[in-house]
Amino acid sequence: MSGLQAIRYTRGKLEVLDQLKLPHEHHYDQVSTSEEAFDSIKSMRVRGAPAIAIVAALGHAVELHHGSCKTCPPAETISYIDSRLDYLKQSRPTAVDLTNAITHLKATIRAVDVSGKENDASGQDAIIEAYIAAAEEIFRKDTETNLLIGKHGSKWLLENAPTKSADGKVSVLTHCNTGSLATSGHGTALGIIRSLHSAGHLHHAFCTETRPYNQGSRLTAFELVYEKIPSTLITDSMAGALFNLKKAEKNIAAVIVGADRVVRNGDTANKIGTYSLAVLAKYHGVKFIVAAPTTSIDLNTETDAGIKIEERKPEELTQISGAVVGKDGKVDVSRTERVATAHQEIDVWNPAFDVTPAELIDAVVTERGVVVKGSNGSFDFKDVMPERWAKIVGE
Numbered sequence: 001m002s003g004l005q006a007i008r009y010t011r012g013k014l015e016v017l018d019q020l021k022l023p024h025e026h027h028y029d030q031v032s033t034s035e036e037a038f039d040s041i042k043s044m045r046v047r048g049a050p051a052i053a054i055v056a057a058l059g060h061a062v063e064l065h066h067g068s069c070k071t072c073p074p075a076e077t078i079s080y081i082d083s084r085l086d087y088l089k090q091s092r093p094t095a096v097d098l099t100n101a102i103t104h105l106k107a108t109i110r111a112v113d114v115s116g117k118e119n120d121a122s123g124q125d126a127i128i129e130a131y132i133a134a135a136e137e138i139f140r141k142d143t144e145t146n147l148l149i150g151k152h153g154s155k156w157l158l159e160n161a162p163t164k165s166a167d168g169k170v171s172v173l174t175h176c177n178t179g180s181l182a183t184s185g186h187g188t189a190l191g192i193i194r195s196l197h198s199a200g201h202l203h204h205a206f207c208t209e210t211r212p213y214n215q216g217s218r219l220t221a222f223e224l225v226y227e228k229i230p231s232t233l234i235t236d237s238m239a240g241a242l243f244n245l246k247k248a249e250k251n252i253a254a255v256i257v258g259a260d261r262v263v264r265n266g267d268t269a270n271k272i273g274t275y276s277l278a279v280l281a282k283y284h285g286v287k288f289i290v291a292a293p294t295t296s297i298d299l300n301t302e303t304d305a306g307i308k309i310e311e312r313k314p315e316e317l318t319q320i321s322g323a324v325v326g327k328d329g330k331v332d333v334s335r336t337e338r339v340a341t342a343h344q345e346i347d348v349w350n351p352a353f354d355v356t357p358a359e360l361i362d363a364v365v366t367e368r369g370v371v372v373k374g375s376n377g378s379f380d381f382k383d384v385m386p387e388r389w390a391k392i393v394g395e
């Protein structure tokens, strides 16, 4: 597994790699409170659906470990933890892993038997220990999940690739960053690429720069080069020309992307630009694969209509390392023939995600297996999530 770690944790201490500084600087922030975890997520110093959930869960675990909750009865302890988790939930709205982790953590602390402990600290201690252990399990289990996604996804692609290179290998394209910098390790979509590479089945990996945050050029390229995976960086706008080439190592078999939220019918919210790649893939006969741990699947939301798409500040688009459009994102027309015109601010639309309809998706790869559309043309996640399906959807 890659030596790159977005998150470093031992009980009572959480360090989060500042991804806004990558690839130029490798700096870890200490995160010891819910506020510091919230700020790290909101600012995108840490990002990636699974990593967001892990940092939120562990950030609160660290503050609980250091006694942030005053001594109080179990019911008040649960209310305190709930309030901290509800605050953390507001950090970024689209990725469902954070919501699913919070739901799990709230259920875990409510399952603690505190009978006979209502009036002494042992009840609170039991609840806090249960919370910390559950948060640590979320972190531990994520890497195991990603390795399974890599195994299932690479197997499915090798069995269903529309094209292979002369040496029987596949070339793929990925978008955004879904590797060790977006998870606890190995990654989801990039995890499938790692699994293909380590098994000798990857011919070439292409990654898009993924404007405006540049997760591809700053983060995925960094991971691919770090592990000497044969790879090429392209701009987002080059994908269609690449699919159209169909020559040598540029003969793309599949687009493999991650997910922030896969809803019940398979519609998938992912990094902005994913939908465009899905349309291009369909036109060019390229498979389109979504790599999604079951923690990224939202059975409570039936279709894309229920997905909230986060919009982020204009400066993330108008400025890269310093102003691109003009000082502070303003388009200065005062030096044109229309002198003395007040600075005009170009409007900016900066949705962080878009939605790819299920009809454009060939497979959703989870840690429990690959889900493809049935004869009715829709996805059915019942077999990979039987417990949650029965609870939410029913038999």
Ligand SMILES: CSC[C@H]1O[C@H](OP(=O)(O)O)[C@H](O)[C@@H]1O
Pocket: 047, 048, 049, 050, 095, 175, 176, 177, 178, 179, 182, 183, 188, 189, 215, 257, 258, 259, 260, 270, 271, 272, 352
């Ligand atoms: C396994 S990461 C999933 C998902 O999260 C990323 O979004 P962001 O970088 O804004 O947190 C991207 O959409 C990835 O595909």
